[in-house]
Amino acid sequence: MALLEVRNLVKTFGTKTVLDGVTFDLEEGQTKVIMGPSGCGKSTLLRCLNRLEEPTSGSVRFDGKEMTAPTADVRALRQLIGFVFQNFALYRHLTVLDNVTLALRQLKKMPAALAEERALHELARMDMAEKRDAYPASLSGGQSQRVAIARALAMEPRVLFFDEPTSALDPVMAREVVTLINRLYLENVTILCVTHDLYLAQYISDSIIFLDQGKVRAEDKAENLLSGHADPVIASFFGRKS
Amino acid sequence: MSFAQILQSLVAGLGYTVLVTLLCAATALVVALAIIAARRLGGKAAGNALDALVYVLRGIPVLVLLFMVFFGLPALGLDIPPLAAMMLSLGAVSGAYLSEIFRGSLQAVSQAEILAAQASGFTPFQSFRLIELPQMIRLSVPGMVNELTSVMKYSPFAYTVGIPEITKQAMALTSTTMQSLQIYTAVGLLYFGLYRAILLAVAYVERHFAIPGFAEE
Numbered sequence: 527m528a529l530l531e532v533r534n535l536v537k538t539f540g541t542k543t544v545l546d547g548v549t550f551d552l553e554e555g556q557t558k559v560i561m562g563p564s565g566c567g568k569s570t571l572l573r574c575l576n577r578l579e580e581p582t583s584g585s586v587r588f589d590g591k592e593m594t595a596p597t598a599d600v601r602a603l604r605q606l607i608g609f610v611f612q613n614f615a616l617y618r619h620l621t622v623l624d625n626v627t628l629a630l631r632q633l634k635k636m637p638a639a640l641a642e643e644r645a646l647h648e649l650a651r652m653d654m655a656e657k658r659d660a661y662p663a664s665l666s667g668g669q670s671q672r673v674a675i676a677r678a679l680a681m682e683p684r685v686l687f688f689d690e691p692t693s694a695l696d697p698v699m700a701r702e703v704v705t706l707i708n709r710l711y712l713e714n715v716t717i718l719c720v721t722h723d724l725y726l727a728q729y730i731s732d733s734i735i736f737l738d739q740g741k742v743r744a745e746d747k748a749e750n751l752l753s754g755h756a757d758p759v760i761a762s763f764f765g766r767k768s
Numbered sequence: 769m770s771f772a773q774i775l776q777s778l779v780a781g782l783g784y785t786v787l788v789t790l791l792c793a794a795t796a797l798v799v800a801l802a803i804i805a806a807r808r809l810g811g812k813a814a815g816n817a818l819d820a821l822v823y824v825l826r827g828i829p830v831l832v833l834l835f836m837v838f839f840g841l842p843a844l845g846l847d848i849p850p851l852a853a854m855m856l857s858l859g860a861v862s863g864a865y866l867s868e869i870f871r872g873s874l875q876a877v878s879q880a881e882i883l884a885a886q887a888s889g890f891t892p893f894q895s896f897r898l899i900e901l902p903q904m905i906r907l908s909v910p911g912m913v914n915e916l917t918s919v920m921k922y923s924p925f926a927y928t929v930g931i932p933e934i935t936k937q938a939m940a941l942t943s944t945t946m947q948s949l950q951i952y953t954a955v956g957l958l959y960f961g962l963y964r965a966i967l968l969a970v971a972y973v974e975r976h977f978a979i980p981g982f983a984e985e
């Protein structure tokens with residue numbers, strides 16, 4: 527049984543069908559990258575999986591439990607999924623350390639000292655421990671994203687979701703962040719990552735899900751998708767990019 | 769009477785002015801926080817009801833509301849002490865204004881942060897309390913200072929319900945000494961001093977809670 531089993535997921539906004547029967551699995555320890563043209567539904571897919579958006583129909587099983595059921599404990603599910611956003615979304619009134627400890631203290635009810643210890647461990651993993659007392663406004667984009675990743679990791683999630691983690695960063699900072707995500711990949715952290723960044727996709731993916739008009743058009747290893755794919759849509763998507 | 773003597777006899781009233789101002793400001797804060805929390809966490813119906821309440825409170829002159837509470841409610845068998853009447857009128861009206869200031873600041877809190885809080889499993893109440901409220905309060909400081917000074921400037925209404933604050937003392941003094949000019953100059957100076965004290969206190973608190981780079985964009 528896969529950690530995450532998505533079956534026939536449909537999401538419509540009014541008359542617009544954004545996800546049109548998405549099906550895939552994500553095994554524990556596996557990393558999958560979701561790519562596809564702008565507006566094809568990648569962010570919506572991630573948001574449906576942790577019910578930030580309500581799926582219209584279909585099934586999402588997380589660790590064997592049906593997550594679209596009305597009785598599903600959505601907030602418990604969300605605590606098992608670390609979510610990292612394109613725009614970092616650090617709490618700007620809190621220090622780096624407090625950004626990471628907040629959910630530990632408030633949701634996991636961890637004593638302050640223990641939460642701090644956990645947070646510093648994750649910050650160190652992201653090379654950000656020395657910035658523990660800084661406020662988000664003083665951080666560069668790359669540093670902010672590393673703190674956001676530490677914040678997600680501190681909750682010891684079963685899976686990390688990334689929504690374009692590098693696209694708000696300049697190339698140098700993006701590389702820095704790719705290196706750190708790659709480190710997580712090598713440590714077998716389970717990851718589902720939406721990105722337009724081919725460099726990131728190649729360095730972290732066990733396979734790439736190619737999403738087009740709300741449907742999974744292909745799922746394959748990076749090397750098979752990236753060069754000269756038989757499907758003209760896929761070939762031209764990657765042809766344009768590389 | 770010398771000017772120093774005048775000031776001295778007014779100082780007794782200063783205590784009441786400060787008391788009325790602080791109690792009404794505290795009431796305003798509680799009212800505004802309750803309104804903004806109910807707006808954020810309540811449904812659409814609650815929002816509409818609060819809109820109506822705020823609209824009405826902002827439309828009634830403070831003095832009229834004060835008289836309604838102090839002279840009107842006893843007719844219904846509810847005796848309201850003077851200070852409580854001030855809080856229920858000036859405090860409530862100021863709370864309505866303050867809630868609008870809060871509403872503006874709350875809209876300035878980043879949606880991305882609220883989404884991040886939601887995604888990590890916080891309840892709406894936790895998100896409000898831990899993320900939105902602390903930022904909202906900081907963004908509201910200038911508006912809160914305005915509202916606090918405005919409460920101070922409305923505090924003389926307290927004399928109409930028998931609270932011996934500065935203005936009341938001054939009126940008593942003029943009727944016995946006839947030195948109106950000196951007395952009201954002294955009153956003006958005391959209010960100005962109080963105003964400066966409020967600004968200093970706020971600056972102190974603000975420095976204490978300042979966050980580098982916050983609200984500087």
Ligand SMILES: Nc1ncnc2c1ncn2[C@@H]1O[C@H](COP(=O)(O)OP(=O)(O)OP(=O)(O)O)[C@@H](O)[C@H]1O
Pocket residue numbers: 539544563564565566567568569570571
């Ligand atoms: N709340 C919403 N209401 C209506 N339409 C929406 C909503 N959210 C997303 N959409 C639409 O759904 C489609 C897919 O959006 P989504 O953000 O998932 O795309 P994406 O693949 O992440 O795009 P990008 O690569 O630009 O980030 C878009 O056409 C968008 O306009």
Ligand SMILES: [Mg+2]
Pocket residue numbers: 568569570689
């Ligand atoms: Mg997107």
